[in-house]
Amino acid sequence: MIYRPSPNFDLRRHPVSMLVLHYTGMQSAAAALDRLTDPTAKVSAHWAVAEDGQIICLVDEGQRAWHAGKAWWRGITDVNSASIGIEIVNPGHEFGYRPFPADQMASVEQLVSAAVARFKIHPSNVVGHSDVAPARKDDPGELFDWPRLARIGLAVPVPSAGFDPNWTDEGTLAALARYGYDITRPTAAVVAFQRRFRPERFDGSIDAETRTILRGLLTQ
Numbered sequence: 001m002i003y004r005p006s007p008n009f010d011l012r013r014h015p016v017s018m019l020v021l022h023y024t025g026m027q028s029a030a031a032a033l034d035r036l037t038d039p040t041a042k043v044s045a046h047w048a049v050a051e052d053g054q055i056i057c058l059v060d061e062g063q064r065a066w067h068a069g070k071a072w073w074r075g076i077t078d079v080n081s082a083s084i085g086i087e088i089v090n091p092g093h094e095f096g097y098r099p100f101p102a103d104q105m106a107s108v109e110q111l112v113s114a115a116v117a118r119f120k121i122h123p124s125n126v127v128g129h130s131d132v133a134p135a136r137k138d139d140p141g142e143l144f145d146w147p148r149l150a151r152i153g154l155a156v157p158v159p160s161a162g163f164d165p166n167w168t169d170e171g172t173l174a175a176l177a178r179y180g181y182d183i184t185r186p187t188a189a190v191v192a193f194q195r196r197f198r199p200e201r202f203d204g205s206i207d208a209e210t211r212t213i214l215r216g217l218l219t220q
């Protein structure tokens, strides 16, 4: 592990109940780390994970790191105060989005596992940045290996079976809000949900499979 302390943190105002995963979305790991430690950028995370699996410690988990920005999840508006933030090095959709290597995922898994155990975070509160800021963010994106985390109970698995509840679109959005999403921008919320739970197609249109998955999540 490498220590690369960031000055970009302050005091938590909530106990930790969430974990937010990001990609760095910059052309290189070096550029991302420079930004995450730049006092004028005012952004940070608790951890960063390089593509070779190297773990970089930026902010102590007891402090409030600045990674989520304007966000909302299950009634929490100050997501930074309630969460651990992990930045995963990847160029992102802007600079050549690519799969997250196995070595990198192994380190992500290690960090998530430790934080979940330490703070007793519920798997449904292990989320992506796009889940808590659907109108602004796409990270960590559809290539992120959520199934790997779900297999060992660190994230919610996609429900394997179920039926289409045939909700109206309005009813589906209400269900999405009940699950935890900010539905202020409805299509963006549906895209974020699909990117997380049905990454093969995230066009934002509410279809039978989307309703079936959502119903499964709310009833399991």
Ligand SMILES: [Zn+2]
Pocket: 021, 022, 023, 067, 129, 137, 139
């Ligand atoms: Zn992010």
